[in-house]
Amino acid sequence: MPRAIRLFVRAVDAMNRAIGRFAMYLIFAMLAVLLYSSLSKTFLLPAVWTLETAQFLMVAYFLLGGAYSMQLDAHVRMDLLYSRWSPKTQAVVDAITVLFLLFYLGFLLYGGISSTQYALEYDESSYSAWSPSMAPIKIVMCIGVALMLLQTLATFFRDVAKARGETL
Helix, strand or coil, X not given: CCHHHHHHHHHHHHHHHHHHHHHHCXXXXXXXXXXHHHHHHHHCCCCCCHHHHHHHHHHHHHHHHHHHHHHCCCCCCCCCCHHHCCHHHHHHHHHHHHHHHHHHHHHHHXXXXXXXXXXXXXXXXXXXXXXXXXXXXXXXXXXXXXXXXXXXXXXXXXXXXXXXXXXX
């Protein structure tokens, strides 16, 4: 594989590893918010912001950690025939299916950018009592999908190299 592709794969892997490891700790922030919510409902006046904050943290956890999960090959895979194939055949099939994922993520990113532009332009807010701005979580959504798109491209290059008998 060309040097530029090797550098791209290493850079994307390093970036998604760092962001994914950061995202892992968002679960503790979400738990802290939910614990505060439980305590405030028991002993104080209930806070209106806790449920949506926990939901936003969960969305960030899920979307920012998705690319790291893909990098670790930790996604669920339906394995009827796959495990019986040779590593080379697995790499060829993975490279083909990754193209479908790239197509899907491209449309998802396009829609996410459109939705984020709308949220920024019209100051969109949630329809709850707290009514937070939706732009920050939509920006996180676009970043998460873009990271997944980059990791999918890196995975495609890795699969092509594996199919050719090389390693990246």
